[in-house]
Amino acid sequence: MSQVDVSMSKPEATLANEKEACFHCQQPVPAGFSLHVEVLGHARPMCCYGCHSVATTIVEQGLTHFYKYRETKPGELPLIPEELANLEDDLVRYDDPDIQREFVAANANIQTATLAIEGMTCAACAWLIERQLHHLNGVKKVVVNASTERVQVSWDAESTRLSQVLRAIHQVGYKALPFQQADLEASYDRKRRGYIRRLGVAGIASMQTMMVAFGLYFDDIDDTTRLYFWWVSLLFTAPVIVYSCQPFFANAIRALKARTLNMDVPVALAMVIAFIASFYATVTDTGDVYYECVTMFAFFLLAGRFLEMQARHKAVANAANLMKLIPAIAERQTTDGWEQVMVKYLETGDVIRVRPGDTIPVDGELLDANAWCDEALLTGESRPVAKSQFETLYAGSINQDHPITLRIVATRQDTLLAGIIALQDSALEAKPKFVRFADVVSRYFVAATLIISTLTLVSWYFIDPSKAFWVTLAVLVATCPCALSLAAPTAMSGAISRLNRAGILMKQSALLESLPKIKTLCVDKTGTLTKGKFSIIRSQYNSDHEELLLMKIAAGLESYSEHPLARPFQRLAKAADVTNARNIPGSGISGVVDGTEYRIGSLSFIKQWHPEFKNALAPANVFLASKDKILAEWQVDDEIRDDAEETIAWYKSRGVEVIMLTGDSNLRAHTLAQQLGITDIRAQLKPEDKLKAVRKLQEISPVLMVGDGLNDGPVLAAANGSVTFSSGSDLAKSSSDVVILTGKLAGLRRLYETSLLTRNVIRQNFTWAIGYNLVILPLAVTGQVGPLWAMLGMSMSSLIVMTNSLRLMRNAR
Amino acid sequence: MNIDVVAALVMGLAGSGHCLAMCGGLAAAMGYQRSPMRLFWYNLGRIISYAIAGFIVAAAFFSISKVHANGLVYLRILAGIMMVLLGLYLFRWNRALLWLEKAGSYLWRYIQPLTQKLPAQKTSGYVFLAGMLWGWLPCGLVYSALTWAALSGDPFSGAGFMLLFGLGTFPAMFLTGVFSQKLATVLQSSSFRWIAGLLLIGYGIATLFIAAKQL
Structure with a gap:
C-alpha cells in the first residue's frame, strides 16, 4: 500500500x-x-x-x-443517431473522374455503376427506385436488386451526372452510394449495430411491460396502482414505437406511396392501433391496454429481420471476401526502375512485378518464360498451375515460384475475379417463380388480412362491442403473412450460399427450381466427360528395342508438330536429335534419327510404308515405324474425368436418362460411353445437329445440358438448364445457367441434391406458413385467440421458417 | 407475483448505467471483458453476494415485524424514501445516497484485502469468487435495494428480491461485454437516466402513499 x-x-x-x-x-x-x-x-x-x-x-x-x-467516450449521446445529415453535400464528390475510376465502367459516353442502397427491403422499394430513376433525363438502364440491395444504373455522361442519380434516389428516401466490396462489410456492420440498438430498446421495454402486465393479470390491485402501472408501460413503450419500430413504419409508408401492399402494412397498422388505443385508455383511465403486445411484437419482428439479414449477408459475403484478397499496392515499371503505386491507378499496358507469395492484383500476360500460379481463389483447384510466356495470369491468383513481370490486360472491374463476383451477385437478381409466387400471394394475403380485419371489427361491433377491438387486433396480427414472404427468399439465399462454397456459381437461380423436374441429361464429350487434355492412355512397344530410345525418337519427331495429339509425346522423354524433319499435316511427322528414317503419325500414314499392317493394340491411333517394321503403338486420348463414371451412375440411379451428344467419331464416342455406362450415344453431330437433338428431346421432357461453354453456346441456351465447366477467360462469356469452377463432375451431383433440398425446404416453408395462417385465422376471428398469443404465434411461425431455411447453409461441404 | 418483483427488476435495470461505469470498468480492468464465460461467472458471483446480503438483512428485520405490529409499515416508508433517493441519484444528484455508501465503505475495508489474494485472472471458479467479493463494494444502488429486501417479510424472499435486482443489472453488464459499447451509451444517456429516475421516484411515492394509508 x-x-x-x-x-x-x-x-x-x-x-x-x-x-x-x-x-x-x-x-x-x-x-x-x-x-x-x-x-x-x-x-x-x-x-x-x-x-x-x-x-x-x-x-x-x-x-x-x-x-x-480505455476508451473515454463523450458522456452525452443522443438516443437517436443522426442520419443522412451532411450527405447531400458529399454527393458532388462522386462526379470527380479520379474517384469514379474505381467503380464506374465506361463505354463511349454510357457509364455504368453499381450502387449500394440502404433501407431497401422489398419489391415495392425496387419498383419505387426504378420509377424514380427512369424519370431522370439521361438514365439509360436501371436494374434494381432487392435482395442484395444494389442498383445497376447506366447513364449518358453528356446529359446527366452521377451525383444527380444519387440525389434522385435520396429524394425517395434511400441512401445510395457507389458500391464497393470493401464498403459492404462496413455498411453491414452499421446495419447490424442499428438492429442491435433497436432490439435492445425493444427488449428492455418488452421485459418491463411484460412484468407489469403479469402483475396486472394476476393481482388484485387498486385502481391507483393500476393506472400508475399503465403510465409506466406507456413510458417504456413510447421509445419502442418512436425508435425500434421505425423500419416497419418506413416500409409501410413506402409501400403505400407506391400504391401497393407489403407485409409491413398490417404490422404497422396493428402496432399503431394498439398503441393509440392503449394511450387513449391510459389518459382517460378506461378500457384496456396492449403495451406488452406492442413491445413484444416489435422485439420478435426485429429479431426475425435481424436473422434474415444475417442469412442474406452470409450468402453474399463469399463473393465480397474474394475481393478483399487483392492487394492495394503494386510495383510498376517506369523509365527509372520500379515504383510503388496504388493498384487502382494501374492502367492496361503497364508492366508490373509480382514477388513470390504475393497475390497478383490485375489480369496480365506473363512476360517471363514461365511461372507457377495458385488459382485456388478462382477455380477451387489448390494445385499450382504452370503458365508459360504470354499466357494470362489472373487477379487473385498467387505467384508461387520466382518474381515475375506482367503486362496488364485488365484492371479493376474488368478482371476475371470481378467477373466471377458479378456473376455471384447476379444469381440473386433473377427472381425464380416461387419467389414471385410468394410476392404475389403475400400481397393478396395482406389485402385479405385487411378486409377480414375490417369485417371482423364490424361484425363484433354488433355481437359484443366490448370485444370488437381486441379481436380485430388479434386478427390483424395473427394473419400477417410474414412467414409466407420469408419462405422462398431465405431458402434461395441459403442454397446459393451453399453452392458458392462448393465452387458452383449460379448465374440463374431459377434453375434451382426447375432442376428436380429434369429427366434427361445431355452431356458433351470433350471437355465435359473428359478433361480436354490429350494424354497417352495405353502404349505398346516393339520388344526388340529399348523403350526409352523409342520414346526419345517419338519426342524428337513430335517436337516438330503443333497438333494437340503431339503434346503428350513432347513430355514423354528427352527429345532425340532429328534431321530432315517434315510435318505432313493431317498425317504425321517424318525425320531422320542417327541415320535411320522414322515416321510417327496416323494409321494411314504408316500404311503407306506397311500396307498390310494391322494394329495389335485395338484402340491405338498413333504409330511409330521405320521402313522395316512397326516400332510402337499408342492410344492417345482425352483423359476421362475421375468422377465421370460415378456421377453418371448416380444420375441414372435417380431415374435421369443420360445421353451423350458429341461431334467426335462414332468409334471413339462408343468406347468412352461404354466405359462410363452411357447407352444412348449421338456421335458425329455438328452444333446445329446437337441443337436439333435437344429440341427433339425437349418435346418429351425438360433437358439439362452439360457442355463446353464456347462451342456449345446455342445448345446450352436452348436447353431448360445448362451447366459448364469453366476456368479462365471463357467464364464470363459462357451462356450457361451454372458454372462449375472446381472442374469436378461431382459438382453436378451436388447441384441436383441442393436443388432437391431447396425445393423441399421451400415446400415445407410454404406448407407451414399457409397452414398456420389458415388455422389461426378462424380462431382469431371467433375471438379464441388474444392479441398476445396471436403475436407470439406469428413470431414463432416466422422464426420456424427462417430456421428451416438456414438448414441449407449447414454442412455445405 | 407482486409489485416488488417488478420493483426489484426495474431498480436493477435503471441502475445498470451506473453499474456499467463502475463495476464494468473494474471487470474491464481485470480482463474479464474478453470472454463471455468469465463475464458471466463474475456477474453470477456478484448477484449471489447480493442475494446473501438480502438474506442477512431480511433475517435481521424479520424479527421487527414480530415485535411491533406496525414495524413493516415503517419499513415500507423507509423503502419508499430510499426509492425516491435512488431516483434522485439517477438524476445525477449523487449526494442522495453518498452517506449510505460511506457507511458501506467501512464494511468494504474488511473485504477488500481478500480480493488481493485471488489470482488476477484464472479459472471460472476464481472469477466467480472475485465476483462474490466485488459484490460487497460500497454501492448506494445495492443498499437502497437492500431496504426493500428488508421489508420482504422473511429471509428467503429477501434473498429472492436481491436476486431479481441482480438479474436486472445483469443484461446491461453482460450484454455490453458481449455485444457492443453502444448499449452502454444508451443506458448512460441522460434521457434513459431521466426516464428511469422518474420511474423510481414514482414507485417510491406510490409506496409511501400506500404505506401512509396503512398507518
Whole structure:
C-alpha cells in the first residue's frame, strides 16, 4: 500500500468541483464532495465511495494500464443517431473522374455503376427506385436488386451526372452510394449495430411491460396502482414505437406511396392501433391496454429481420471476401526502375512485378518464360498451375515460384475475379417463380388480412362491442403473412450460399427450381466427360528395342508438330536429335534419327510404308515405324474425368436418362460411353445437329445440358438448364445457367441434391406458413385467440421458417 | 407475483448505467471483458453476494415485524424514501445516497484485502469468487435495494428480491461485454437516466402513499 496515496481530505467546496468528472466512471462528481485516488501520478477525483474503492484496488493490483488504454467516450449521446445529415453535400464528390475510376465502367459516353442502397427491403422499394430513376433525363438502364440491395444504373455522361442519380434516389428516401466490396462489410456492420440498438430498446421495454402486465393479470390491485402501472408501460413503450419500430413504419409508408401492399402494412397498422388505443385508455383511465403486445411484437419482428439479414449477408459475403484478397499496392515499371503505386491507378499496358507469395492484383500476360500460379481463389483447384510466356495470369491468383513481370490486360472491374463476383451477385437478381409466387400471394394475403380485419371489427361491433377491438387486433396480427414472404427468399439465399462454397456459381437461380423436374441429361464429350487434355492412355512397344530410345525418337519427331495429339509425346522423354524433319499435316511427322528414317503419325500414314499392317493394340491411333517394321503403338486420348463414371451412375440411379451428344467419331464416342455406362450415344453431330437433338428431346421432357461453354453456346441456351465447366477467360462469356469452377463432375451431383433440398425446404416453408395462417385465422376471428398469443404465434411461425431455411447453409461441404 | 418483483427488476435495470461505469470498468480492468464465460461467472458471483446480503438483512428485520405490529409499515416508508433517493441519484444528484455508501465503505475495508489474494485472472471458479467479493463494494444502488429486501417479510424472499435486482443489472453488464459499447451509451444517456429516475421516484411515492394509508 506504500505507493498508493489515498487522500480523503475534507471537502473544499469550490464551484469548479461541480464540473469535474469522476476519473473512474466519468460521471459528474457531486458538488462539495471530495475524494481522490492517486492514479498514474496524479490525484484523481472520485464521485462516490464505490468508485473510490474500485480505483484503489485497480491501482493496488497494478492494473493502471486500464486507465491508459480505455476508451473515454463523450458522456452525452443522443438516443437517436443522426442520419443522412451532411450527405447531400458529399454527393458532388462522386462526379470527380479520379474517384469514379474505381467503380464506374465506361463505354463511349454510357457509364455504368453499381450502387449500394440502404433501407431497401422489398419489391415495392425496387419498383419505387426504378420509377424514380427512369424519370431522370439521361438514365439509360436501371436494374434494381432487392435482395442484395444494389442498383445497376447506366447513364449518358453528356446529359446527366452521377451525383444527380444519387440525389434522385435520396429524394425517395434511400441512401445510395457507389458500391464497393470493401464498403459492404462496413455498411453491414452499421446495419447490424442499428438492429442491435433497436432490439435492445425493444427488449428492455418488452421485459418491463411484460412484468407489469403479469402483475396486472394476476393481482388484485387498486385502481391507483393500476393506472400508475399503465403510465409506466406507456413510458417504456413510447421509445419502442418512436425508435425500434421505425423500419416497419418506413416500409409501410413506402409501400403505400407506391400504391401497393407489403407485409409491413398490417404490422404497422396493428402496432399503431394498439398503441393509440392503449394511450387513449391510459389518459382517460378506461378500457384496456396492449403495451406488452406492442413491445413484444416489435422485439420478435426485429429479431426475425435481424436473422434474415444475417442469412442474406452470409450468402453474399463469399463473393465480397474474394475481393478483399487483392492487394492495394503494386510495383510498376517506369523509365527509372520500379515504383510503388496504388493498384487502382494501374492502367492496361503497364508492366508490373509480382514477388513470390504475393497475390497478383490485375489480369496480365506473363512476360517471363514461365511461372507457377495458385488459382485456388478462382477455380477451387489448390494445385499450382504452370503458365508459360504470354499466357494470362489472373487477379487473385498467387505467384508461387520466382518474381515475375506482367503486362496488364485488365484492371479493376474488368478482371476475371470481378467477373466471377458479378456473376455471384447476379444469381440473386433473377427472381425464380416461387419467389414471385410468394410476392404475389403475400400481397393478396395482406389485402385479405385487411378486409377480414375490417369485417371482423364490424361484425363484433354488433355481437359484443366490448370485444370488437381486441379481436380485430388479434386478427390483424395473427394473419400477417410474414412467414409466407420469408419462405422462398431465405431458402434461395441459403442454397446459393451453399453452392458458392462448393465452387458452383449460379448465374440463374431459377434453375434451382426447375432442376428436380429434369429427366434427361445431355452431356458433351470433350471437355465435359473428359478433361480436354490429350494424354497417352495405353502404349505398346516393339520388344526388340529399348523403350526409352523409342520414346526419345517419338519426342524428337513430335517436337516438330503443333497438333494437340503431339503434346503428350513432347513430355514423354528427352527429345532425340532429328534431321530432315517434315510435318505432313493431317498425317504425321517424318525425320531422320542417327541415320535411320522414322515416321510417327496416323494409321494411314504408316500404311503407306506397311500396307498390310494391322494394329495389335485395338484402340491405338498413333504409330511409330521405320521402313522395316512397326516400332510402337499408342492410344492417345482425352483423359476421362475421375468422377465421370460415378456421377453418371448416380444420375441414372435417380431415374435421369443420360445421353451423350458429341461431334467426335462414332468409334471413339462408343468406347468412352461404354466405359462410363452411357447407352444412348449421338456421335458425329455438328452444333446445329446437337441443337436439333435437344429440341427433339425437349418435346418429351425438360433437358439439362452439360457442355463446353464456347462451342456449345446455342445448345446450352436452348436447353431448360445448362451447366459448364469453366476456368479462365471463357467464364464470363459462357451462356450457361451454372458454372462449375472446381472442374469436378461431382459438382453436378451436388447441384441436383441442393436443388432437391431447396425445393423441399421451400415446400415445407410454404406448407407451414399457409397452414398456420389458415388455422389461426378462424380462431382469431371467433375471438379464441388474444392479441398476445396471436403475436407470439406469428413470431414463432416466422422464426420456424427462417430456421428451416438456414438448414441449407449447414454442412455445405 | 407482486409489485416488488417488478420493483426489484426495474431498480436493477435503471441502475445498470451506473453499474456499467463502475463495476464494468473494474471487470474491464481485470480482463474479464474478453470472454463471455468469465463475464458471466463474475456477474453470477456478484448477484449471489447480493442475494446473501438480502438474506442477512431480511433475517435481521424479520424479527421487527414480530415485535411491533406496525414495524413493516415503517419499513415500507423507509423503502419508499430510499426509492425516491435512488431516483434522485439517477438524476445525477449523487449526494442522495453518498452517506449510505460511506457507511458501506467501512464494511468494504474488511473485504477488500481478500480480493488481493485471488489470482488476477484464472479459472471460472476464481472469477466467480472475485465476483462474490466485488459484490460487497460500497454501492448506494445495492443498499437502497437492500431496504426493500428488508421489508420482504422473511429471509428467503429477501434473498429472492436481491436476486431479481441482480438479474436486472445483469443484461446491461453482460450484454455490453458481449455485444457492443453502444448499449452502454444508451443506458448512460441522460434521457434513459431521466426516464428511469422518474420511474423510481414514482414507485417510491406510490409506496409511501400506500404505506401512509396503512398507518
